[in-house]
Amino acid sequence: MRLWVDYTGKLKLLSWNGNASSWTVILEHPSADCDLYATCGPFGYCDHHTAPVPTCQCLDGSSLSTVATSQEDAEALKCRKKSHFVTLPGMKVPDKFTRIRNTTF
Structure with a gap:
């Protein structure tokens, strides 16, 4: 093993x-490939409802800004964020902040 x-x-x-x-x-x-962290890059999400293989999509409020130029980029989309907020129900978002309080270094 x-x-x-x-x-x-x-x-x-x-x-x-x-x-x-x-x-x-x-x-x-x-x-599932959709469960891997940052699979589709910033402003992108993995749509596991597309059969037979999950595909990356741009979030609502974002648009495709460039086409993949290499094999590594083929997995992640290059989505461009527009300047407004949208509600994204049912999305898993990363916890990328660190909270430090009442701490002495």
């Missing part, structure tokens, strides 16, 4: 297959 974190941030549990002389993935987390 082998526990491994790949370059995308997925945690994988692997088992050695002696017949095939290779590692077989038994379990991976997160299992």
